[in-house]
Amino acid sequence: MYGPQPQPQTEWQEQSPCEEAEDAWAGNGEDAGWAACFLGALRRAATLRKIRLTSTTITSEITLTHGDDGEFSLSAVLNPVLGGGDRATAEELAQAAHQICP
Template identity: 70%
Template sequence: MTVSYTGVVTVTGEGRNGGHVSTGDGHLVTRLAIPKELGGAGDATNPEQLFAAGWGACFLGAVRRAAAQRKISLTSTTVVVEATLTHGDDGEFGLGTVLNLELGGVDQPTAAELGAAAHRICPYSKATRGNIPVTINATAAA
């Protein structure tokens, strides 16, 4: 397997509770905070938001690739990713995700087809397959 790229991120401090995140290239430098919904200050980003941002960006790339392979022209692409932190009866934390995909320039069956195709080829989708619950809601833009 050939390595195409390695993203490097350093997290320091208290992790999700007041830690700091920085990328090796300096393009992302931010604080972390526990969301208000979990009793924290909620005054900075959190790991679930960062995970959702990464997956969303990767997923739209996969959608564009799937459309290009099928010679489908998209007029718009939007995905809203919900990354949910769960807490099981066993006391363990987990994740669940919903990807709400909206595609312009296609009908509903084609939007659904492209959403499913993107989920098969997106590296984030591959990495999480079978590990967490994932829902893909693909709709054609009105």
């Protein structure tokens, strides 16, 4: 295992899942950062292909997972909405954007 090791807790206070999530995510902008990066990559991919997008928006769903190995990981589902192209174009741009912003 790399990095600092967690220290055992000497005090424990019960929190609701919402409070635990708020504590875990307080001040972190992973969801906004990933979404902004990917949206920028989508726009760049469109520009490189000379595709004019009339609008772009994105939402993100971030999940914190605790694996069987005891490790934590983050995963993201990014949902872009692109105006000015058909579904095939949007899928092409999403694939290209994933190469720019993996």
